[in-house]
Amino acid sequence: PGHRHHQLWAWTMRGMKKYRHVIETPNPGKWELAGYEANLPISEKSNPITRELDKADPVQIVQLLKECDAEIFQEEDEALLNYKRLYSESVLKTMIDIISKVQEVLKDPDNTLIVLSGGGTSGRLAFLITVSFNKLLKGLGQLPCYTYIIAGGDRSLVVSQEGLEDCALLGIEELRKVCEGKKKVVFIGISCGLSAPFVAAQLDFCLNNLDIFLPVLVGFNPVSMARNDRIEGWHSTFRQVAERMQKLQESHKAFILNPAVGPEGISGSSRMKGGSATKILLETLLLAAHKTVSKETDISEKCLLEILRTYERAHKVTYTQSKKIAALVKQAGTSLQKKACVYMVGWHTLGIIAIMDGAECIPTFGADYHDVRGFLIGDHSEMFNKEADLIAQGSQFAFSQEDFVKMVLPSLTALDTVLFLFTLDGELTEVEKLVVQVKEKTSNVQALSHATVGQYLPKFQRELSTKWILNTVSTGAHVLKGKILHNHMVDLRVSNSKLFWRAVSILQRFTGHSQARCQEGLLKTIYDPEVLSDEIRSAELSKHIAIAAEKNQVVPTTLLCLLRNCSVQEAQVRLDTSPSIRAAIEASLNAPGRKRGADESDPTGRNM
Ligand SMILES: C[C@](O)(c1cnc(-c2ccc(S(=O)(=O)c3ccc(N)nc3)s2)c(Cl)c1)C(F)(F)F
Numbered sequence: 052p053g054h055r056h057h058q059l060w061a062w063t064m065r066g067m068k069k070y071r072h073v074i075e076t077p078n079p080g081k082w083e084l085a086g087y088e089a090n091l092p093i094s095e096k097s098n099p100i101t102r103e104l105d106k107a108d109p110v111q112i113v114q115l116l117k118e119c120d121a122e123i124f125q126e127e128d129e130a131l132l133n134y135k136r137l138y139s140e141s142v143l144k145t146m147i148d149i150i151s152k153v154q155e156v157l158k159d160p161d162n163t164l165i166v167l168s169g170g171g172t173s174g175r176l177a178f179l180i181t182v183s184f185n186k187l188l189k190g191l192g193q194l195p196c197y198t199y200i201i202a203g204g205d206r207s208l209v210v211s212q213e214g215l216e217d218c219a220l221l222g223i224e225e226l227r228k229v230c231e232g233k234k235k236v237v238f239i240g241i242s243c244g245l246s247a248p249f250v251a252a253q254l255d256f257c258l259n260n261l262d263i264f265l266p267v268l269v270g271f272n273p274v275s276m277a278r279n280d281r282i283e284g285w286h287s288t289f290r291q292v293a294e295r296m297q298k299l300q301e302s303h304k305a306f307i308l309n310p311a312v313g314p315e316g317i318s319g320s321s322r323m324k325g326g327s328a329t330k331i332l333l334e335t336l337l338l339a340a341h342k343t344v345s346k347e348t349d350i351s352e353k354c355l356l357e358i359l360r361t362y363e364r365a366h367k368v369t370y371t372q373s374k375k376i377a378a379l380v381k382q383a384g385t386s387l388q389k390k391a392c393v394y395m396v397g398w399h400t401l402g403i404i405a406i407m408d409g410a411e412c413i414p415t416f417g418a419d420y421h422d423v424r425g426f427l428i429g430d431h432s433e434m435f436n437k438e439a440d441l442i443a444q445g446s447q448f449a450f451s452q453e454d455f456v457k458m459v460l461p462s463l464t465a466l467d468t469v470l471f472l473f474t475l476d477g478e479l480t481e482v483e484k485l486v487v488q489v490k491e492k493t494s495n496v497q498a499l500s501h502a503t504v505g506q507y508l509p510k511f512q513r514e515l516s517t518k519w520i521l522n523t524v525s526t527g528a529h530v531l532k533g534k535i536l537h538n539h540m541v542d543l544r545v546s547n548s549k550l551f552w553r554a555v556s557i558l559q560r561f562t563g564h565s566q567a568r569c570q571e572g573l574l575k576t577i578y579d580p581e582v583l584s585d586e587i588r589s590a591e592l593s594k595h596i597a598i599a600a601e602k603n604q605v606v607p608t609t610l611l612c613l614l615r616n617c618s619v620q621e622a623q624v625r626l627d628t629s630p631s632i633r634a635a636i637e638a639s640l641n642a643p644g645r646k647r648g649a650d651e652s653d654p655t656g657r658n659m
């Protein structure tokens with residue numbers, strides 16, 4: 052029997068060879084065996100650690116997410132397909148090569164520029180890192196050398212606009228604008244999944260103008276797992292661009308920094324480990340560059356390792372507060388379950404991290420914009436590219452102390468949770484003033500202060516600690532609210548092409564049906580009540596997405612249709628009359644006489 056098993060495995064792998072973009076559903080119950088998981092992009096895989104996240108209590112949720120975050124720092128491991136990791140030799144060498152290019156720019160600020168760019172969280176981190184390092188230069192009396200691009204412009208910093216990362220030409224246009232008149236530009240394109248068309252097009256543009264640009268790609272998949280489906284309005288796939296860069300790496304004409312950090316705790320949610328790893332990688336690289344730009348000494352791997360280790364220490368220090376974090380998760384979960392709000396109010400850059408986390412809850416958990424919101428206390432004048440895009444755009448864009456006092460305080464109730472994020476040096480009087488005002492409205496006030504004594508964390512590590520805590524609190528609160536099935540956000544809004552493919556993959560995973568059948572089912576729900584024609588089937592993905600983005604519960608509805616072989620209307624009735632989406636799906640997963648899909652094949656047989 053063993054050899055037959057092997058033959059099956061070999062057959063399935065050969066079948067994978069034709070694998071273009073489509074990742075086919077393996078035979079029922081053969082998901083792990085057939086090397087299916089091995090073929091999935093690491094950034095999109097389901098992390099075994101959080102397999103039962105939806106059944107965990109607050110303390111367990113914090114523990115599981117802590118373990119996921121710890122994978123960022125895991126050393127290269129021969130057994131685990133030895134993907135290169137954060138501490139791998141090759142990664143450190145590439146960082147050193149990039150540093151010397153950055154130093155050339157820092158020495159000639161007038162004719163040069165360092166551009167950081169990305170969609171969603173990657174764009175927000177591009178902004179945060181730009182602000183931090185321009186402030187560092189200003190402190191040294193030097194001119195700013197950094198600028199950022201985020202898909203959708205400054206609005207996307209505070210309110211997600213997920214569809215814009217699909218716009219390849221928009222990326223080029225934004226890049227041309229910021230590089231006007233520059234002779235040398237280090238372009239750092241950030242895409243955790245090696246997937247955003249916005250970034251792929253910018254990198255491609257750099258590759259066609261190497262006399263001016265040095266393209267650097269930051270992400271967390273091997274190039275072999277870069278996204279390979281066609282980009283609308285563009286001639287190359289992300290993978291083709293990445294392969295072109297790979298060839299130029301030898302001659303230092305392009306660089307790819309892509310250590311594996313392991314799958315996200317919520318499958319595909321690259322705002323978490325992907326965002327944290329982006330911050331760690333780029334701050335380490337740029338800090339080292341700034342440290343040695345004055346001295347002629349070359350940067351050493353030892354110096355890089357020292358900085359990286361301080362981030363690893365920040366992970367340890369942060370999770371010594373696990374009990375308090377779990378209490379915050381529980382309290383925030385209660386607020387959301389009672390249809391109340393969670394406010395995260397942070398000082399200086401801690402406020403930017405709070406705003407980012409709040410903005411991400413909308414696409415990540417289908418949250419309403421006022422469910423979880425971040426606010427920035429303190430001066431934000433020199434921060435934004437075009438602050439005008441932000442101010443007075445309506446309550447969705449509220450983010451300042453003034454907005455908090457004017458628009459939030461008056462309607463605060465005892466069911467709301469308010470979390471203050473600050474450091475113990477300096478702004479204490481400011482904090483107390485605001486806390487007093489909040490305490491008049493609710494006792495649900497928590498403070499997260501970074502002690503500047505004892506467990507001292509430098510600025511960048513303090514920010515990452517805040518990100519880990521806020522990501523855990525907002526994720527945990529939505530898990531407790533029943534938004535997650537196993538470790539998947541099944542009820543995702545199909546608002547860009549990556550989310551369209553994630554929806555199809557989740558349908559494959561929970562039904563065991565073929566990719567084609569799942570895609571057909573999804574289109575049926577999207578276009579309902581219109582009957583699908585071949586013309587509709589062959590329309591551009593952007594057309595499907597434009598319609599899907601305006602509809603609710605498209606994926607859960609399709610899942611029920613596929614599981615019960617019923618109509619869209621019947622599925623919608625079933626969802627509307629069910630206590631929760633999770634309950635409706637679980638009931639259908641266990642419907643009598645149903646073939647079991649991947650996510651229920653339980654190797655331990657516990658559920659038999
Ligand atoms: C793990 C899982 O099977 C799964 C989820 N999402 C996906 C995908 C999400 C998004 C895509 S994709 O946009 O085609 C993409 C995204 C990034 C990348 N490097 N390559 C492809 S695949 C896959 Cl392949 C599997 C599950 F269970 F979540 F459905």
Ligand SMILES: O=P(O)(O)OC[C@@H](O)[C@@H](O)[C@H](O)[C@@H](O)CO
Pocket residue numbers: 169170171172173213216241242243244245246247319320321322323325411414415
């Ligand atoms: O960095 P990537 O892989 O290109 O992803 C860019 C964006 O899709 C991503 O940041 C998204 O907004 C987040 O909600 C993911 O949790």
